[in-house]
Amino acid sequence: MSNCVPTIDHQFQLETDYIQRYLGQLTLLQESCLVQLREWVANLQRGKVPSDQTLLRFLRARDFNVEKARETLSQSLVWRKKHQVDRILSEYRTPQVVQNYFPGCWHHIDKDGRPIYLLRLGQMDVKGLIKSIGEEGLMQLTLHVCEEGLQLMEEITRTLGRPVSTWSLLVDLEGLNMRHLWRPGIRALLNIIEMVEANYPETMGRVLIIRAPRVFPILWTLVSTFIDEHTRSKFLFYGGNDYQAAGGLVDYIPQEYIPDFLGGPCKTHGLAAPNTVPRVLYSAHFQDGTAAMVVEGGLVPKGLYLTGSELEKEGGPLTDDSIYHSISLGRGQVHEALILNDDPGSVITWDFDVMRQDVVFTVLRTRVPVLAHSPSGALQTIQNMNPLATDPEHRSVIDKTWKEGQDYFRVESPVVCHDGESIQGSHVSSHVGTYILQWKLHSGHPLDLIDSITAPKAQIMYYYEKLKSADYKGSMSSLQSGNSAFSALSNRSVSSSCPSR
Known part of the structure; x- marks a missing residue:
């Protein structure tokens, strides 16, 4: 059964030049589905109508089934209105703790013209950031990055004269350890994945995971089932320094844009090339106009944490300690x-x-x-x-x-x-x-009877x-x-009893 109307009416066709320049290659059937979805939205929406690029992303995510695309798009439009997402680019103000400790920013373009988002996740204090900006702050930051990505793709499409409809994500895991398995942080990540998959479908072109340590398979086990199978197919994994070899970063990112901390020559972040992308669109450039390298992360001082009452105002799963x-x-x-x-x-x-x-x-x-013991009598x-x-x-x-x-x-x-x-840790059972799991009170000196009480x-x-x-x-x-470099990890014990401070 066809996902769309099998007969093609001329009213459901677009200008050929427009398609090639902004949308990419479409069959007549796909073009017809796009026009039908556009007309439905125009009749429904009063005011701003999503771009054809956005409509096309929802259609692709549902294999051009117009009814399914219309349903998910409708839910997303309600979500955008509820969270005032259309205003986030103009109104969002990056918190100082994010500027100082969040190790992520937009970083040039890859060989396919996609904007690259660089995230040094291994250097990120997930717990410290969440306790400093809360779940709502983390979600606002994510929304801001996603909306920047959409705007960057539009700018690059106009500049290059061909459609760029996805972005790339480069994730550096050097420094990843068991502290990244802090459960509220995992739940926050799952919430973000769910939000992005539902409202920004077909925006991820490629995900490069590099310098993955042996603890990474545990994290991947926890989150991979929540990632759409089609999206998972876009992940490439590199352990150790394999990203520097053939088939590594140089296959996907121009040599001159590989960051210096990954062995490349690039010491600056932001512009993909002179006059290619407006500097103001990059999140590494803050509201005061200053430019910044991607920060190295590090532990967020506890003095910057929100108080318990401030976290409680948010509610939601991050402040619910019922699992503990x-x-x-x-x-x-x-x-x-x-x-x-x-x-x-x-x-x-x-x-x-x-x-x-x-x-x-x-x-x-x-x-x-x-x-367990159950004494009685x-x-x-x-x-x-x-x-x-x-x-x-x-x-x-x-x-x-x-x-x-x-x-x-x-x-x-x-x-x-x-x-x-x-403290976070894991052990592969044999x-x-x-x-x-055993805990005892530690005392550096013996106590007498009274002191013990x-x-x-x-x-x-x-x-x-x-x-x-x-x-x-x-x-x-x-x-x-995804990458044979992980074969060396499969036979290792992914265990740790070292505390994460």
């Missing part, structure tokens, strides 16, 4: 999260904040599956009477008679995590059994997740098919 468990630990107490694993090759990830005092964190595995009575007794929530499931290396195994070495630190308790908020081996292996397969 909050616990307190006194002297001699232990808290354990038990993860029953019958799927060797699955990936266990954890994310926790130390809110008070210092704790010792480690990961264990039992030879046979175990269950006389034992429960004794615990209620003794303030120092360890209740079930604060007692290890590791029996005192068990031997390490025989009955249980330490799969991640103990690490001391200090007050105020945020056996069935129970994996145990009155000493401040440690407090942590934690979250953990087990990723299926099939999902993880599927992500590795997609990475390897």
Whole structure:
């Protein structure tokens, strides 16, 4: 069945020169679909009507099915009006913390004439930025970048005399580590992906992922299923310095535009060529008229964070801590999260904040599956009477008679995590059994009985997740098919117990 009306009426045709200059090659059927969608929008909209380029993007995203394109376009137009997106280019003001710590900007054009957005994600303090500008601030920044991209494509199309309808994204992952797996940050990324896919379809021409470290497959497992399959096909991945070899950046970006920190000669960002693109359109040029290199990112000072009440005003998933468990630990107490694993090759990830005092964190595995303690009767009575007794929530499931290396195994070495630190990590499982995430209060000196009762308790908020081996292996397969450089990563353990500060 055809997606569009099979017969072509002359009223549904456009000027040939206009098509070649602004839209690109279209069949008569595609041209007819475009005109029909345009007429529907013109009858519906009062005021500004989306450009033919925009209509064409929605049609392509729905394989030129006019009805489906009309439905998604209608939803997007309502969304744009609700969020006043048409005013964002003129009204948005880049927050100072973004100017100082957000490592992204528009950077020249690629060999196909597409504007390039450069993002040094590995140097980005995701948690610090979100806590400084909130979810709404992050979304406004993203919208501003997307609207800039649309305007840049229009400018380049007029300048080159041929259609440029997509942009390129160059993502440098050097510095990416487990702190980038902070769950509110992951959720923010998923919200952004959902927003872009719904309202800016068919704008991504190519995504170059470079200097991807071994932790990247974990991140890719978490987010790749939320990216449209057609969009995923546009991703190219490079581990280590493979981006400098044949088939790397030089195949897609002119040599003179490869940034100096990637081994290229380019030390400036902004103009693609003299008089090609207005400087004012580049986000690296701020409202005060100054030009800037893409910043290197770095940790956002906590003094710039929004207060709890300011974050609560936003609401939404970034301020909803319901996925996190909050616990307190006194002297001699232990808290354990038990993860029953019958799927060797699955990936266990954890994310926790130390809110008070210092704790010792480690990961264990039992030879046979175990269950949490559920004491009752006389034992429960004794615990209620003794303030120092360890209740079930604060007692290890590791029996005192068990031997390490025989009955249980330490799969991640103990690490001391200090007050105020945020820790993220992962472990690729290799056996069935129970994996145990364990926290203990850390004390640098022995305490007597009175001190043990009155000493401040440690407090942590934690979250953990087990990723299926099939999902993880599927992500590795997609990475390897995108670029063979990832084959070296597939056999490595993607684990870390190092705290991210």
